Amino acid sequence: MEIDPNNISNPELHKLFLGGVAPRPIAFASTIDKDGNVNLSPFSFYNAYGINPTTLIFSPSRRGRDNTTKHTLENVKEVPEVVLNAVNYDMVQQMSLSSTEYPKGVDEFVKSGLTAIDSVKVKPPRVKESPLQFECKVRDIIEISGKAGSGNLVICELLYVHADENIFDENGNIHPDKIDLVGRLGGDYYVRTSGEAKFKVPKPITTLGIGVDSLPEEVRLSKILSGNDLGILGNIESLPNEKEIVDSMKNPLYRSLAKDETARHNYAKKLILENNLHEALKVLMLSSL
Numbered sequence: 001m002e003i004d005p006n007n008i009s010n011p012e013l014h015k016l017f018l019g020g021v022a023p024r025p026i027a028f029a030s031t032i033d034k035d036g037n038v039n040l041s042p043f044s045f046y047n048a049y050g051i052n053p054t055t056l057i058f059s060p061s062r063r064g065r066d067n068t069t070k071h072t073l074e075n076v077k078e079v080p081e082v083v084l085n086a087v088n089y090d091m092v093q094q095m096s097l098s099s100t101e102y103p104k105g106v107d108e109f110v111k112s113g114l115t116a117i118d119s120v121k122v123k124p125p126r127v128k129e130s131p132l133q134f135e136c137k138v139r140d141i142i143e144i145s146g147k148a149g150s151g152n153l154v155i156c157e158l159l160y161v162h163a164d165e166n167i168f169d170e171n172g173n174i175h176p177d178k179i180d181l182v183g184r185l186g187g188d189y190y191v192r193t194s195g196e197a198k199f200k201v202p203k204p205i206t207t208l209g210i211g212v213d214s215l216p217e218e219v220r221l222s223k224i225l226s227g228n229d230l231g232i233l234g235n236i237e238s239l240p241n242e243k244e245i246v247d248s249m250k251n252p253l254y255r256s257l258a259k260d261e262t263a264r265h266n267y268a269k270k271l272i273l274e275n276n277l278h279e280a281l282k283v284l285m286l287s288s289l
């Protein structure tokens with residue numbers, strides 16, 4: 001399917017973004033207007049953009065249907081401060097409720113039943129139930145076009161953090177099971193960071209992998225090994241040498257694997273799953289003898 005963004009409607013484009021740029025973190029933004037009215041709304045066009053100064057950006061878009069602006073945007077123009085509260089699984093329903101299009105001046109803390117507590121450096125209150133709260137000043141607002149559906153980048157500088165001590169592991173890292181954040185997907189879908197949806201991929205920062213291009217052709221063209229298998233093998237730092245492969249032929253199993261590509265690749269896949277990568281490559285290279 002080929003899509004020219006100029007040939008589809010704005011709602012269709014929006015749907016493509018929501019499903020395809022995902023999962024997205026959620027900023028539960030509390031703001032205040034010049035008269036002191038509090039607002040609380042979630043925004044998943046949100047991320048962090050480096051430290052020094054620590055910069056976070058979220059985007060309250062113009063409404064597609066009538067090109068009006070969201071109260072959150074109006075508030076940060078009046079009082080350039082915001083608390084970006086993280087959203088965990090325990091508060092996902094209340095967060096969703098707060099995204100209801102209540103009239104201006106309605107306090108979504110009250111509507112959603114969440115607790116507003118004073119911030120330290122900024123006027124908008126923070127969400128007590130949130131495990132991680134970022135008090136920020138708004139440095140800049142970039143209005144992308146002013147057209148219906150367009151974004152408004154609210155560029156925030158972090159001033160102060162409140163973190164629940166229970167979200168950290170023994171090494172001081174925030175642990176996904178403990179914080180249990182939720183992320184936004186397309187449609188009505190969300191993802192959470194505990195349970196079976198999560199997995200680990202170690203960062204290749206201390207190793208210099210040989211790369212998939214250095215694997216033998218038979219391995220690269222395997223019908224049994226997946227792209228993930230190749231990525232894992234490409235992360236090892238050297239291939240087994242010929243002597244090791246010759247020696248492994250003393251094993252009757254390996255002598256039979258040398259004659260059967262399908263069995264060889266299936267066996268190697270099992271070894272990859274067990275993280276026995278050097279052995280997996282030895283098996284895969286039996287045919288080179």
Ligand SMILES: Cc1cc2nc3c(=O)[nH]c(=O)nc-3n(C[C@H](O)[C@H](O)[C@H](O)COP(=O)(O)O)c2cc1C
Pocket residue numbers: 026039040041042043044045046059060061062069070071072073095096098099100101102184
């Ligand atoms: C999980 C979630 C993420 C959302 N992300 C955005 C977003 O990134 N930008 C946006 O304009 N609206 C987003 N919305 C919709 C706003 O929260 C909604 O329009 C809200 O009523 C705006 O409130 P306000 O007018 O009080 O600022 C999101 C809603 C939910 C439930």
